[in-house]
Amino acid sequence: MAILTRILELAPRRLPGSPGYEEAARACLEEMRRLGLRTWTEPAVVPHWVRGGPAEAVMIGPMSGDRRPLEAAALGLSEPTPPEGLEAPVLEARSFEELSALGERARGAIIFFNHPMDRTKMETFSAYGEAAIFRTRGASEAARLGAVAVLVRSLTLRLDNAPHTGMVAYDPAHPRIPAAAVSTASAEALSARLKAGPVLRLRLRWDCRNEPPSKAPIVVGQWDGTERPGEIILMAGHLDSWDLGPGAHDDGAGCAQAMEAIRILKVLDLKPRRSLRVVLYPDEEYGASAGRAYAASTARKGETILAAMESDRGGFLPIGFGLGSAESFAKLKVWEPLLRACGIEWVRPGGGGSDIGPLAERGTVTMSYIPDSQRYFDVHHSALDVLASVHPREIELGAIVQAVMAYVLAQEGI
């Protein structure tokens, strides 16, 4: 918690390629040096998007003076509206089928994707994945029909007043139309207005912009092993985060836990035989470009990264651990009792993550630390992802679990 607090104090805004990200990189390097790690950075080139001012989104009814603001925020990598804004009729779609059914009516309109996350799914990440396609692909699907902009219902199971942003992925085959998230409360209000009387226009304005790709450091700290320093156990988080809040859970918690795990092992005066390496990536949110760059870098030549584990699901209660391939799982399962003693309820084959995934092609066993995810989307990608939403004992238990697994791997290999 102390490490997370310091990162968030020094660098509460960490969009890839932003000055805030640079601050965060400096803060983490200092933190790593304080822990006694050997530190360096590796270059990465990341998308560079600048939000600009707050987004404006206003419902305009047919009666004079009938205007009501919506809580909106541009999606990451969105194009801006024209400087003067745009105004157009709005049409609701809960699915791509409903979008298709709009046909010619979509031309010149603003499409409002109102697909709620499915509360009946126990796996919140599965409900998220299913709903996120409207955020990522909705703009291009709407543009295909001639729409001029999209609003997307925020991806959270709660009714709240905070837009939850995230990346839009434009299909090069269609015009890049502006895209923003609206809070779930605003989505409900807008949907109710559309049901009451469908003649509704929206006025939208946001002035974000896409800049040329930018350099951003991958931040690395290493504790060299006493016996086999050339064999590396990698612990990963992503240091970039959405700019609407400080990204305490996503993924401040993952970065802080990796460093906290090192701190715990140091306090216990343990000496890992193999090297422990903390890697903090500068672009998970725009598509994990840095993870691919890291794996493909010439700096990896001759390196043996035995195992990599990633924590990118928030700093919540420890629940599970994905222990890599079926083969590695068969060997590592023997450590299950140790993990259970720290609160882990299950170990399974599988695991990896956006940032460490590309290492698997080089023979690294990729694993994931899995905390409880029932509360994650409450705060995810929004202004609500603040330090106060992180429970000190939960994040601490997560760091302990990761310390245990990292140490076991460092001592025993796979």
Added chain:
Amino acid sequence: MAILTRILELAPRRLPGSPGYEEAARACLEEMRRLGLRTWTEPAVVPHWVRGGPAEAVMIGPMSGDRRPLEAAALGLSEPTPPEGLEAPVLEARSFEELSALGERARGAIIFFNHPMDRTKMETFSAYGEAAIFRTRGASEAARLGAVAVLVRSLTLRLDNAPHTGMVAYDPAHPRIPAAAVSTASAEALSARLKAGPVLRLRLRWDCRNEPPSKAPIVVGQWDGTERPGEIILMAGHLDSWDLGPGAHDDGAGCAQAMEAIRILKVLDLKPRRSLRVVLYPDEEYGASAGRAYAASTARKGETILAAMESDRGGFLPIGFGLGSAESFAKLKVWEPLLRACGIEWVRPGGGGSDIGPLAERGTVTMSYIPDSQRYFDVHHSALDVLASVHPREIELGAIVQAVMAYVLAQEGI
């Protein structure tokens, strides 16, 4: 969440035997009737303690004007101080061994039990049990040495400003000296002052009182089974709660979940073969007298309560289910996949609880629903146990789990 919200709105203070408890009983009977249950009450006689005004606890240093208030609240069932208060030197003890070592110095003194909950224990209930003996037995152990009052460090893993109260259990062999909890922040401040210079007095004043035992209804609602109405599956919570806050988790959540489980089964248009009975007890906090009275009541004659499950660990994330004796566990384990689909990570033999425990002697299989407990003691027995600390999805998932288990038992027996 809706049911919990209504109970807390109508009856935010529910000490056994208090007018607030009566309000709560009425609210729950109405809620049960709204659910279509057949309702009644059964009489119980419970301890009756009245808090009176706020507790005063002030550190008084040797320098003139050196006074600093502590955050304190009388323990439940505590005797009052003299009306004018009392003033005496204060001595710290972290264990009963340290208390014994004080010997004659304890005579005439106030004993400050400063035993923190053990953070290294994964099982917070185990850390709680270990520390709670100073709250329950500390006053009498101190009185044995001639102490005049005790302050007890609050039982929470957090540093906070809220006294966490709970019951004191007086040993009839020793004088009943006044006892109060101090917040962990105040405990740290007091301990630091004692280390800095041991000459410190406390001024204490609280005007709670023990009244003659009082009547309080056990609240019951039943959904008669379609095929074997005489075989009963009982779902329990305790409706009494500490008065410093609304008792949202302890045990508003347990009461609300039992009713919510009924609501879920009704909404799904299911028809249990055996009867489902919700029982809300009026005294868990003073020693579970109502649970014993319910089990021993002549109203139990001829009743077949096949199974009873209790939820009294807050409305947090579902984790486990204790499925009764080894014998019942062997039979009920077949339902594990159903429970796992609702988020339960493990089923084990065992289970029961303060209120339903006495039913086991009559042949009832006693079970417990186990949510995650890492955050429970943050709010437990304090002003922090408010609705805002209950996560709507967590309490809902808990109700679903209990609905599934109750329905399975109602359909299939054991």
